[in-house]
């Protein structure tokens with residue numbers, strides 16, 4: 123056996139220069155669903171002397187651009203059949219893709235069979251994920267499972283010592299430059315192969331995940347395999363601390379915070395993302411115009427108002443000291459009035475579904491503020507938390523009927539609240555969900571006034587909330603506790619501060635003692651029956 127360019131593996135030797143590993147591209151197989159940039163690519167390849175072979179509508183676009191192209195049927199001598207299920211799945215195609223051009227035996231077999239090799243594959247796959255997302259029927263989704271495409275891509279990637287494979291229309295310019303330079307180097311082909319296998323792996327994970335999800339139910343929403351694939355979006359400056367490397371990955375859905383459009387400001391940091399996620403979650407928990415200001419995942423203030431500017435003034439007033447350097451989330455487009463208010467306060471990030479006329483101009487007067495547009499609220503059905511050696515998955519906590527609807531709450535002590543007052547307590551209850559456990563939150567006039575967060579007992583959270591509200595604001599406020607009071611002591615702290623009413627889940631074996639404390643203090647107590655721990 124003689125070998126051209128060294129035996130397999132010989133190209134890895136350090137003394138072989140990158141230039142020597144370039145492989146000129148003489149013949150390319152192009153089969154793309156996404157036709158972006160196809161005409162320019164075909165023209166460029168043709169101008170560089172590359173002969174093109176292509177499938178159905180890809181070939182038609184190339185021919186219409188005036189570029190000579192051989193239809194794949196001409197190569198295989200076999201028609202495209204079964205509604206496109208079989209086009210490139212043919213030995214004449216795959217032998218041309220898989221022949222290791224370094225091996226005389228492979229070259230000899232191709233000669234005997236009259237098969238010409240390919241040096242380049244350009245392919246992208248049927249839009250399976252997008253078809254599922256569009257709500258298509260099962261049969262329509264199945265039809266969008268690409269079989270021939272991944273086969274070509276995998277074959278070319280395996281055979282990267284001989285073949286280059288490009289799966290991303292964004293890489294066509296680089297491809298043409300490489301062809302002009304005499305072909306990709308081996309290291310480049312290996313990089314393309316890695317990208318190609320990642321592409322097909324993500325694709326297969328999406329398909330496998332879809333099949334697995336077909337067997338899940340509302341009661342058992344966990345598929346047998348969590349086929350999650352994330353794609354590196356960008357490396358961040360550092361992680362939670364400067365000595366931790368960090369990066370942002372996206373899940374391919376093209377939605378949510380990871381895909382938010384940054385309109386202004388410095389690069390988002392790891393901690394910016396964490397806080398923005400918490401702020402976004404908090405703001406979208408409310409139906410009325412709402413602003414949430416978050417630091418270290420906890421609220422400095424949350425408020426609703428007639429408009430977002432009013433909501434922001436109220437949210438900021440909760441704790442102006444802490445709001446310095448905070449992250450602001452808004453559940454409506456940012457008005458110019460809100461933007462003017464924010465422009466005066468040092469703010470790390472603002473995220474909103476959109477920005478009205480004049481708002482961006484006001485915000486961008488500040489160099490440092492990061493301005494994000496994220497059109498929608500949080501939607502993930504499940505959430506994942508890594509644990510050493512595995513991961514925990516849970517259904518995402520949401521406000522839900524009946525427990526979060528005040529109409530279903532049980533009056534346990536004191537006089538029933540009027541509709542207006544009940545709405546105040548309901549605001550406190552919703553806002554409390556944004557506070558890290560143990561959480562006690564005091565609110566008045568649709569705004570938080572005192573937040574006690576993250577304590578390891580509920581009494582300290584209550585004391586913190588009261589202290590941060592101050593005596594005047596605590597008196598007559600509406601209080602919420604994310605979980606039941608295990609003893610009356612935490613409740614008594616609130617009662618002594620003069621709160622008007624408390625909402626808490628109930629369910630403690632000592633509920634009776636808490637209810638007695640409420641009766642004694644003349645504080646209205648509602649049991650919600652729903653808990654919202656947030657860790």
Ligand SMILES: NC(=O)c1ncn([C@@H]2O[C@H](COP(=O)(O)O)[C@@H](O)[C@H]2O)c1NC=O
Pocket residue numbers: 153154155156176177178179180181206207208209210211245246247248267268269270271272
């Ligand atoms: N069946 C096959 O042999 C086959 N070969 C290539 N494809 C796919 O067909 C698409 C391109 O088809 P067209 O050129 O007809 O638009 C590409 O997304 C490619 O991945 C195929 N389709 C599906 O499996």
